Amino acid sequence: MSDFIAPQDHALLERHGLSSFEALWAIQLEAVDEPNTERGGWSSVYRLDLGESAFYLKRQSNHLTRTLFHPLGEPTFAREFRNIQRYAALGIPALQAAFFAERRLPGERRAVLLTRALDGWCDLDSLLPGWAEQSDEQRVAILRACGKLARQLHKAGQVHGCFYPKHIFLRENSSGFDARLIDLEKTRPLLFGTRDRIKDLEPLLRRAGIWSEEDLECFLTAYLDEGADLAAWSARLGARRSNKAARR
Known part of the structure; x- marks a missing residue:
């Protein structure tokens, strides 16, 4: 799956130097809750405020789910991102993705999912x-x-x-x-x-x-x-x- 950037958020992320997987992986933020360490890896959520726009940044490493289509596992965020896109295509009101990407490293699979915060909800x-x-x-x-x-x-x-x-x-x-x-x-x-x-x-x-x-x-x-x-x-x-x- 190629990197995804929502067209409406691309300029904002680029302006803050956050339009790449590497930048979103490296940025230092405080987690909003304790990391999820199930599934043999970890997964954390952070709030990211960029001016008047707010997001939730999710990062994970070796936090995989196994299915018939992915018997060796895939990042849980990959599945969530596909479902976000499916909901949008089907007209089901749901959260919106601003960025998604994953990387394979020796012995490690990383994923990043950025979604718009539901401030006011x-x-x-x-x-x-x-x-x-x-x-x-x-x-x-x-x-x-x-x-x-x-x-x-x-x-x-x-x-x-x-x-x-x-x-x-x-x-x-x-x-x-x-x-x-x-x-x-x-x-x-x-x-x-x-x-x-x-x-x-x-x-x-x-x-x-x-x-x-x-x-x-x-x-x-x-x-x-x-x-x-x-x-x-x-x-x-x-x-x-x-x-x-x-x-x-």
Whole structure:
């Protein structure tokens, strides 16, 4: 895979001397969290502020995922970048890539992924603790935005694989809320119809345990096609949630 630079970010990165893999690998920044040392390598995330533009810079070494298509492994960022591009092509609202590249060294595989920061957005997870304090209008608007996002995702034939509140970002607008997804590494094609859809949605509803039955109905109304059996969907999601809880 050749190096990628988003056209809208190329001039900015070049102006700051950061339009190459080597420059982004070498720049000294403070990590925003502890490095991920699973998979036999490491992976870290840093915030990069360039004037009025903000990014998150991800760097990794020998942090590989193995699949049928890549039995020897590939950087997890390579998979995430492909999914970012796929979402963009399919019109699924998600984070945006500014730069991606990888390098092979003796005994080492490195990758860099730069994405635009979602400043001005907040994740659903941060809204749930104060859910009861939200106005009825705000709760409905958030639920509709989340349902619409899930609908766009599945209509485009994709399963997110980690459809959690912390991966759904929201921003208020004049008519409600916009919503978009992050953390696309586990995305895969939707192959098994309703079963895949239920499996993808249930983790969101389990983690948003504060949502009432009325909230679930509002979410599903935005998600489902007109005329769909809302009660049947609610029952199937509840059954899967109960099965998950019973296994703990």
